[in-house]
Amino acid sequence: MKALAAYIVSGRWQAALIATTCGVMSFMLPLLGGLLNYLAAAVVGLVTLHVGTVPGLQVLLIATAVTVLFYQLMGVQAIVGLVMVLLLWLPSWMAAAVLLQTRNLGQALRAAMLFGVCLLLVVFLAYGDPATWWLQQLQLVESTLEEAGVSLPPRLADPELQQQVAALLTGMVIASLVIGVISSLLLARWWQSLLVHPGGFREEFYGLRLGYAAGLVTLAVMVTARLTQGTLSDFSAQLAMIMLVPFLLVGLAIIHSLLRQYRRGTGWLVLVYVLLAVFPQATLLLAAGGLMDTWIDFRRRLGRGGGESGQ
Numbered sequence: 001m002k003a004l005a006a007y008i009v010s011g012r013w014q015a016a017l018i019a020t021t022c023g024v025m026s027f028m029l030p031l032l033g034g035l036l037n038y039l040a041a042a043v044v045g046l047v048t049l050h051v052g053t054v055p056g057l058q059v060l061l062i063a064t065a066v067t068v069l070f071y072q073l074m075g076v077q078a079i080v081g082l083v084m085v086l087l088l089w090l091p092s093w094m095a096a097a098v099l100l101q102t103r104n105l106g107q108a109l110r111a112a113m114l115f116g117v118c119l120l121l122v123v124f125l126a127y128g129d130p131a132t133w134w135l136q137q138l139q140l141v142e143s144t145l146e147e148a149g150v151s152l153p154p155r156l157a158d159p160e161l162q163q164q165v166a167a168l169l170t171g172m173v174i175a176s177l178v179i180g181v182i183s184s185l186l187l188a189r190w191w192q193s194l195l196v197h198p199g200g201f202r203e204e205f206y207g208l209r210l211g212y213a214a215g216l217v218t219l220a221v222m223v224t225a226r227l228t229q230g231t232l233s234d235f236s237a238q239l240a241m242i243m244l245v246p247f248l249l250v251g252l253a254i255i256h257s258l259l260r261q262y263r264r265g266t267g268w269l270v271l272v273y274v275l276l277a278v279f280p281q282a283t284l285l286l287a288a289g290g291l292m293d294t295w296i297d298f299r300r301r302l303g304r305g306g307g308e309s310g311q
Contacts, residue, residue: 005191008043009050016062019043019089023067023081027074037084038184041092045188048096050195060085060093087177091115092184099189106210109182109246113214116178116242120235123170129231134166171238178245186249206257206299208250215294218243248283250290254298261303 008015022040026033040063048056068081091112099108123130139162186205193201221243225236259268276282289298 001191002194005046005195008046008191009195012047012051012055012059012062015043015047015059016066019059019063020066023063023084024070026084027071027076034180037088038180038187041089041181041184042187042191044089044093045096045185046191048093049100049188049192053097053100056093056096060089064089087119088180088184091177091181092188095181095185096188099185105189105204105208106246108185109208109249110210110214112178112181112185113243113246115181116174116245117239119174119177120171120238120242123174124235129167129234130170131163131167131234134169135163138162138166167234168238168241171241174238175241175245178242179248182245182249205253206260208253210246210250210290210294212294214243214246215291218247218291244284244287244291247290247293248287250293251286251288252290254289254293255286257299258302261299 004018008018019040022036022043026036026040029036044056044060044063047059064081064085067085068078071081072078094115095108095112098111099105102108127133186201189204190201193199193204218240221236222240225233225240228236255272256269276286293299
């Protein structure tokens with residue numbers, strides 16, 4: 001990976017080549033499309049962090065132009081490539097630019113979260129509550145499966161459940177986009193640390209915190225979603241999903257840090273990630289723990305010597 005990172009930062013055309021290759025291959029290998037797009041965004045982020053904001057933007061524009069041209073030559077509308085750029089590559093560049101200027105990983109994650117918040121606001125302001133559209137799509141999928149002779153389980157075919165899911169789908173999709181932006185940023189930052197300060201990213205990640213303001217605003221949004229009804233409640237719930245994404249990273253940082261302090265092997269980390277994959281509900285608990293860390297500081301209280309330092 002270090003050799004790849006070194007090649008990427010050796011010149012903007014080399015970086016553009018890697019980013020463009022990932023963008024093109026995401027079309028040719030759709031099963032790996034998400035991963036390849038994350039890699040392309042990470043390339044843009046690495047150039048931004050290691051070389052500068054303007055070179056990173058130049059790589060972004062070059063890779064975008066070539067990728068969109070390829071899509072058109074393959075008979076795919078250019079808007080498909082542009083959506084990929086606007087929703088992943090561009091916000092990854094912006095988050096990397098924030099990290100470059102502030103030297104604060106938490107600030108960069110807040111910037112990625114703000115991107116998701118603004119995107120949700122644009123959707124609601126431009127199109128109104130999208131729950132009706134999502135419900136139509138869910139019903140269309142159900143009817144298509146029925147025509148193919150496939151029946152959904154009774155619980156999934158429940159109209160009330162479908163309405164509840166439709167009311168939250170926009171937030172789920174945008175939250176997944178924010179996860180993609182943050183993942184690309186973290187990969188770029190790790191690549192940079194391999195080049196200039198091996199092990200530096202680990203220490204930075206282990207100490208990740210988002211600050212009281214972000215915690216208070218997120219908590220207020222969650223309370224609003226709980227105490228209100230109708231569109232405001234649905235909007236607040238989706239907003240909370242997006243705002244909790246960076247706190248999920250804080251939760252992971254807490255676990256990594258505590259396991260290192262107690263000298264637990266990598267098997268414990270593997271177990272944690274397996275649990276997160278098998279039980280998606282655990283991600284909510286982890287994000288809630290990251291939010292609570294705003295005031296509790298688990299790493300100080302539960303870490304070795306935490307009781308002494310807390311007195």
